[in-house]
Amino acid sequence: MSDARAELAAAGAKLAALGLSPGSSGNLSVREGDRMLITPTGADLGDLDPAALAELSLDGEHLGGPRPSKEFPLHGAFYRRDPATTAVVHLHSRHASAVSCLQPWSERSAIPPLTPYFVMRVGQAPLVPYAAPGDPAQAGALAALDFEFRAALLQNHGPITAGTSLAAAVDAAVEIEEVAALLLGLGQHRPRLLEPAEIHELTAKYGTPWDA
Template identity: 45%
Template sequence: MSEARLREELCAIAADLFGRGLTHGSTGNISARTEDGGLLVSPTGSSFGRLDPARLARFDADGRHVDGDAPTKEMPLHAAFYETRAGAGAVVHLHSCHSVALSLLPAEDEGNWLPPLTPYSVMQLGKVRLLPYFLPGDPAMGDAVRGLAGRRSAVMLANHGPVVAGKNAQSAANAIEELEATARLALLTRGMPVRALDDAQVAQVVERFDVQWD
């Protein structure tokens, strides 16, 4: 995909997420690999509803900021996913309401934080790791992602929001929407006798769709 088209796509995806209330104000950030190995990144303090393709931060293949506005302060998160997941072509981070709300409640399993309520969260996300609270922009967030050694495509920052890496911007956006939808289901059914997928059903999904689940 040409850089001009990628710029337009990133802004269109961000505007769609914003328009449906999946992030708000100047929250959230998005990035994607360019054909030459560089990165396009949403600027710091920008709104997903009003991104300008011409003002996206541009990094070259060596990680130098070469054009556009200053990038999001959450660059440590984005960089960590690109460094540890060879197939990562895009990263999306939102402050989506239901996933943040679920992160405020006690977690049964921080290593597999999102309950397997439907096959689709398993298919698109694998296991989601709940990370502790960090000050926004803290480089330690990137260190925490690097500590997963590329084994997770999605993490949940406690009291903050989800971060998902995908092969391209649309797949990352689809996956983070699935995370938010599953978190909403978990909240709606909390305290009820839920019929979540059992271990055998999860194993079927993992095998059929070649999901990383270790």
Template identity: 40%
Template sequence: MSEIADSREQICRLSKSLFDRGLSHGSTGNISVRLSDGSLLVTPTGSSMGFLQPDRISHLSASGVLHSGDPPTKELPLHTAFYETRQQTGAVVHLHSCHSVALSILADVDPDNVLQPLTAYGIMLLGKVKLLPFFVPGDPEMGEAVRQLDGKRSAVILANHGPVVAGKDLATAVNATEELEASARLALLLRGAPLNALSAAQTQQIVDRFDVDWT
């Protein structure tokens, strides 16, 4: 199977898994994968992640020309900003998952790091998670907000919208996105309770051992 065909199948398979478990709903969310030649596979605009068809996944040249499939998601500038600023990025996942969105709406979260250091895996897989401002869906300024991070964050949450996570490949990006949603849920469940969060020293141990970008 060719790289394009194999990647299209993987996008459909993992998208359906996210949809079936309630991490995506309706026609929300989108995924992209960068191929070895620099071209992109992107989920189509208006599509449901639970019912994608491989041959309708958008295939775009590195310069954005549509080669095959349906027109891509309107959030494409958000994806390309990660590829342009983080050279190690091989895939980007954007969801409207409930707990991550809920966390982004709270007035008292730290915009530089939305997630408290509650678990080791939240730190290992995500690093610091930046809260970006609200943008109207499809606004190219979302991509500009990501570019202004200069490649320093692999995970962000768009306020009142949802998480966007970049990874070295699609499986890594999906796993990190699921960790973000689980961490957001945990933070909401514990809200208002006395916490034994990880200390600064414990957090630094994890950062050092697993070479986490903690800037």
């Protein structure tokens, strides 16, 4: 059994333990060359069987294993956008999902630069217009965005993150949930946001995208 399968199961257990994957919601994938391993449809992320993952081509052809999550087109869109991407995490975490129901802060980021950790670990995260779960058109809309990003909010749905490692994608998903909780907790209060020079210092050091 490959290390990637075990890592995917461990990541699912971690996210479930943090309360970020209620019920059978959410899906994870890792890229191995020209294919991806993705969680099955209806899977409980807290109880994944490493031997029972779906195997797909990057274009979505089912190569083996159980029926994949219906959200596989979104995963493929991230992999095709950037060859350096090796993992994708999609959750229905409560606070980030709530923020996905609000008007975006800007065209390129639904969430403002509220904390240095959001800028460092996530970077700008656009709001992708609503589509029914599994609709390939939403993956097309994500793929068509002509600026750099490694995370997004799916409108009225939830967050999705990509990373050059599974750990990075998981960390970004956790950070989006944290900053979303802070944003909602501020309510009608007008927060101090990071200044452009402060953002530039962080993005230059950590390599995250931000031109929002």
